[in-house]
Amino acid sequence: MPLTSEQIARFLKSVHPYDSLPSEAQAELVTLFEPWEVERDFAVYDLGEQLPGLFIIYEGKIEVRDENDEVVSHLGLRNSFGERGLLRDGKAVTSARADEHSVLLMLPALHFNRLIENHATAKRFFDRARPARPKGNDLATSKVETFMAHPPFTCPSDADVQTVAGLMRDNRISSVCITDGDSLRGIVTTRDLTGKVLAEARPVATAIADVMTKDPITLSPSAIGSDVLHLMMERRIGHVPITKGDRLVGIVTQTDLTRFQAVSSAELVSRIAGAESAEDMATVTAEIPKLLVQLVAGGNRHEVVTRLITDIADTATRRLLTLAEAKLGPPPVPYLWLACGSQGRQEQTGVSDQDNCLMLDDAVTEAQMPYFAELAKFVSDGLDVCGYFYCPGDMMATNPRWCQPVKVWRDYFAGWINKPNPEAQMLASVMFDLRPIGGDESLFTGSQSDTLNAASRNSIFVAHMISNSLKHTPPLGLLRGFATIRSGEHRNTLDLKHNGVVPVVDLARIYALQGQLPEANTRARLEAAEEAGVLSTSGARDLMDAYDLIAETRLEHQVKLVRSGEKPDNFLAPTDLSDFERSHLRDAFVVVKTMQSAVGHGKGMLG
Known part of the structure; x- marks a missing residue:
C-alpha cells in the first residue's frame, strides 16, 4: 500500500520520540522514511547483515530471533527494531521476519545517526545505557511528593472550632485543611486556635470558616524542597498545602521536613542496634517504605538502595541474635547465622521474606541442638514481627534440616553437586547466595570456594543448573x-x-x-x-x-x-x-x- 506524506506524518506524531521533535525535524523525517511493504515470511534482515536502517512497524507483525534462532520478541504497531545493531557496528545482532503481511517505515542508517546526533530526545530514547543519576538525598532538590503527608486531615467549612480542635488533638497534628469536597478553601493551625479563638474568647461553636486562613498559598507535588523552604521562610508559615489544580492532595509541615532529613538508613540501623525487643525494632522497620521512597527520589541507583535496605535487615538479625543469647545464655559451641535469597545477595526491596540457615561447629552434640532450635525460633519469630515474613518454602534456620554442623553442610553441597535432581538444583541455587550475618565466620571459610570449585568441574551439574536458571x-x-x-x-x-x-x-x-x-x-x-x-x-x-x-x-x-x-x-x-x-x-x-x-x-x- 503506497503511503502518502500525510499518512507518514500523522503516524510519526503518534510514535515516541518523533512526536516530541521540533515540527521542522518532523517534516524532514517524513521525506526520509522509506515505506516497505512485505509479505508473510519475508526476511527483513538476517543475523550479521549490514542493516539498511531503523524500522518502525506501521502495520502488521514482525518476529525477532537471536543468534541461536530462538524467538525473543513478537513486535506490532509502532514498535521499532534494528536500533541495537545500528548503535554498535551497523550489523544486525538479531534476525527479523514478517509474521504476516506488513508495512514498515525504514529510516536509512545515515539519517538515523544524524537523528540521534542532532536531537537529545532521540538520543536518550535509543541509548539503552543507564543514564547518570544524581547522588545524595538532598531535601532542597527532592520533589514535594516524596515527603508530603498524604492524605491530609480535612474538615468541611461548616464545621465548628471544637470539632476541628478535637480532630487535631486526637490525631496529634498541628493543622487541618478546610475543604468543600476535594477543593481547598482554607487552613487552620494550632496558632490560629490560640490567637483567634482562645485569645479573643470566642465560643467553641464558632464556625471554622471565621478563623481559618482563607485561600492559603499552595504548591504542586512537582515542586521541590527548596520551594517549600523558601516559601516558609519568606511568608513565616509552617504549613503548606499541596494541590493539583483545585484539588487538595497533601500537606507539608516543618515536622515533615525534619522527619525527611532525619530518616536515613544509618539512623534506622542505629535505632535497631539499641532496640530491646522485636516489637521495638518493628517500629523502626515500619519506616523502610518511607526510606525506599526517599532513596529512590534522591536518585540513588538500585544496587545502592537495595544494599542500604538490606543493611537494616542484617542489623535486625544481629540484634536478635544478641537478644537471644541474652535470654538463652552463651552458645554451647560456635555458630554462624547466614542469609540466602535476596538478603544474601544484598538485594532486598520494600517486599521481603526471610531466607536463612545456621552452621554449627562440628563439636556440637545432640544434647546441645535444642539450644540452637530455640535461638533460631527466637530470631525468625523476631524477624517476622519486623516484617520479614516466614519463608513459604521453609528455608529458615527453624527447619532442622537447615540448622546443622559444618560437616553436614559440606555433605549437602557434595550431594547436590553429585546428584543434581530438581530439588538439588533449587537448593543449590539458594545456597550459592549464602552470606554470613552473625556469629563465627570461620565456620564458612573455605566452604564457598570449595563448593564453587567442585560444582564448576561437574559438567552434568552445571548443565542442570543452566536448565534450572x-x-x-x-x-x-x-x-x-x-x-x-x-x-x-x-x-x-x-x-x-x-x-x-x-x-x-x-x-x-x-x-x-x-x-x-x-x-x-x-x-x-x-x-x-x-x-x-x-x-x-x-x-x-x-x-x-x-x-x-x-x-x-x-x-x-x-x-x-x-x-x-x-x-x-x-x-x-x-x-x-x-x-x-x-x-x-x-x-x-x-x-x-x-x-x-x-x-x-x-x-x-x-x-
Whole structure:
C-alpha cells in the first residue's frame, strides 16, 4: 500500500520520540522514511547483515530471533527494531521476519545517526545505557511528593472550632485543611486556635470558616524542597498545602521536613542496634517504605538502595541474635547465622521474606541442638514481627534440616553437586547466595570456594543448573511486546520479580559458577564475570543495562504504591507506562531473553 506524506506524518506524531521533535525535524523525517511493504515470511534482515536502517512497524507483525534462532520478541504497531545493531557496528545482532503481511517505515542508517546526533530526545530514547543519576538525598532538590503527608486531615467549612480542635488533638497534628469536597478553601493551625479563638474568647461553636486562613498559598507535588523552604521562610508559615489544580492532595509541615532529613538508613540501623525487643525494632522497620521512597527520589541507583535496605535487615538479625543469647545464655559451641535469597545477595526491596540457615561447629552434640532450635525460633519469630515474613518454602534456620554442623553442610553441597535432581538444583541455587550475618565466620571459610570449585568441574551439574536458571523467562509476547499474567489477582500485569529481575539473578549465578566467582550480589557478579572473561564486554554491558532498567522500574513501581498509601508489590500494569518506558523495558527483556538463549545453547561464556 503506497503511503502518502500525510499518512507518514500523522503516524510519526503518534510514535515516541518523533512526536516530541521540533515540527521542522518532523517534516524532514517524513521525506526520509522509506515505506516497505512485505509479505508473510519475508526476511527483513538476517543475523550479521549490514542493516539498511531503523524500522518502525506501521502495520502488521514482525518476529525477532537471536543468534541461536530462538524467538525473543513478537513486535506490532509502532514498535521499532534494528536500533541495537545500528548503535554498535551497523550489523544486525538479531534476525527479523514478517509474521504476516506488513508495512514498515525504514529510516536509512545515515539519517538515523544524524537523528540521534542532532536531537537529545532521540538520543536518550535509543541509548539503552543507564543514564547518570544524581547522588545524595538532598531535601532542597527532592520533589514535594516524596515527603508530603498524604492524605491530609480535612474538615468541611461548616464545621465548628471544637470539632476541628478535637480532630487535631486526637490525631496529634498541628493543622487541618478546610475543604468543600476535594477543593481547598482554607487552613487552620494550632496558632490560629490560640490567637483567634482562645485569645479573643470566642465560643467553641464558632464556625471554622471565621478563623481559618482563607485561600492559603499552595504548591504542586512537582515542586521541590527548596520551594517549600523558601516559601516558609519568606511568608513565616509552617504549613503548606499541596494541590493539583483545585484539588487538595497533601500537606507539608516543618515536622515533615525534619522527619525527611532525619530518616536515613544509618539512623534506622542505629535505632535497631539499641532496640530491646522485636516489637521495638518493628517500629523502626515500619519506616523502610518511607526510606525506599526517599532513596529512590534522591536518585540513588538500585544496587545502592537495595544494599542500604538490606543493611537494616542484617542489623535486625544481629540484634536478635544478641537478644537471644541474652535470654538463652552463651552458645554451647560456635555458630554462624547466614542469609540466602535476596538478603544474601544484598538485594532486598520494600517486599521481603526471610531466607536463612545456621552452621554449627562440628563439636556440637545432640544434647546441645535444642539450644540452637530455640535461638533460631527466637530470631525468625523476631524477624517476622519486623516484617520479614516466614519463608513459604521453609528455608529458615527453624527447619532442622537447615540448622546443622559444618560437616553436614559440606555433605549437602557434595550431594547436590553429585546428584543434581530438581530439588538439588533449587537448593543449590539458594545456597550459592549464602552470606554470613552473625556469629563465627570461620565456620564458612573455605566452604564457598570449595563448593564453587567442585560444582564448576561437574559438567552434568552445571548443565542442570543452566536448565534450572532458564525456568523464569522475561514476559515477552504479542501485546505491546509483553506477556502479562492471564488470570487471578494480578491479571494483566507484569511480575517484575519472577519474570523481571530473577532471570538476570539466575544468569549471574551461572556466570559466577562458571568462573568460580565468590560474589553473591547480582550486579557484582556480572561485573566480575566481565572482568574474568566469563562474559564478553558487549554481553556484560547489555545485560547490566537491561538489569539496571528492570530493577529500577521495579523500585519506582514500589515507590509509586507507597506514595499512594498502598503496600509495595512487584506487579506492574504495562498501561501504567509511557510508550517510551514500554519500549525500553521491552528491549531490556529482549536482551535478557537473548542472553538466556546463549547460555542455553552453551555460549554463556561469551555472552
